[in-house]
Amino acid sequence: MKKFLIQSLMATFLFSCNGNAQKDSSKESSKSYEVTKSQEEWKAELTSQEYAVLREAATERPYSSDLLDIKKPGVFVCAACGNELYENDHKFESGTGWPSFDRAIDGGVAYGSDSKLGYQRDEVHCAKCGGHLGHVFNDGPRETTGKRHCINGVAMDFEPRK
Template sequence: MKKILIFTVLATFLVSCNGNAQKNSDKETSKNYEVSKSEEEWKNELTSQEFAVLRKAATETPFTSDLLDIKEPGTFICAACGNELYKTKHKFESGTGWPSFDRAVEGGVAFGSDSKLGYQRDEVHCARCGGHLGHVFNDGPKETTGKRHCINGVAMDFKPDSE
C-alpha cells in the first residue's frame, strides 16, 4: 500500500512539474519586445494576411508565397518591423510549400512553443517585434544544422544584397 501511495505522489509531482514547464515556455513568447504596438496599430500597418499570421499566429496556404523560389543573395526581413531574420544562403527546398531555412540570422529570431494542434511545437518569432513567423522542426539538412525553420512567406519581405 505504501508503494502505491509513494508512486501516486511521485507521478502527481512529475505531471505537475511538466505542466509548469509548459507554462514557463509559453510566457517566453509574451515577453516585451523592442517594437511593441497595440492590436489596432498593427491592423493599420499590416495587410489582413500579414496581421493574421504575424499577430494571430495563422498559417498561410502552402505554395502561395512569392518568396518560395527566391535564390538571389539577400536577406529575408520581418514584414512588420524590418528586422533581419534569414539569409538566402541558408535557404533550402524542403518540399513543404513554405520558405525553409536551416538557421536564422544571429539574434534575429526568438523561440517559444505552442500546442494548438494537440502537441507541442517549437514556434519562431521575430526577436524585435514578437511577430509569429512559423515553426522549427528537426528534419532539416543533416549536413548543416539538422533544423528546418518552416516560415510563412507573408511574414517576411526580401531585401536583395544588390540594394
C-alpha cells in the same frame, strides 16, 4: 465497496488530467519587445493576411508565397518591423510549400512553444517585434544544422544584396 473505490479512482483520474490544449505554454506573451504596438496599430500597418500570421499565429496556405522561388543573394526581413531574420544562403527546398531555412541570423529570431495542435512545437518569433513567423523542426539538412525553420512567407519581405 470495491465498485465505489474503482469509480472514485476513475473520477479522480478523469478530473485531474490536464491536456496540453488547456495549458498556455507560450512564454512569448509575457515577453516585451523593442517594437511594441497596440493591436489597432498593427491592424492599420499590416495587410489582413500579415496580421493574421504575425499577430494571431495563423498559417498561410502552402505554395502560396512568392518567396519560395527567390534564388538571388539577399536577406529576408520581418514584414512587420524590418528586422533581419534569414540569409538566402541558408534557404533550401524542403518540399513543404513554405520557405525553409536551416538557420536564422544570430539574434534575429526568438523561440517559444505552442501546443495548439495537441502536441508541443517549437515556435519562431521575430526577436524585435514578437511577430509569429512559423516553427522549427528537426528534419532539416543533416549536412548543416539538421533544423528546418518552416516560415510563413507573408511574415517576411526580401531585400536583395547589392
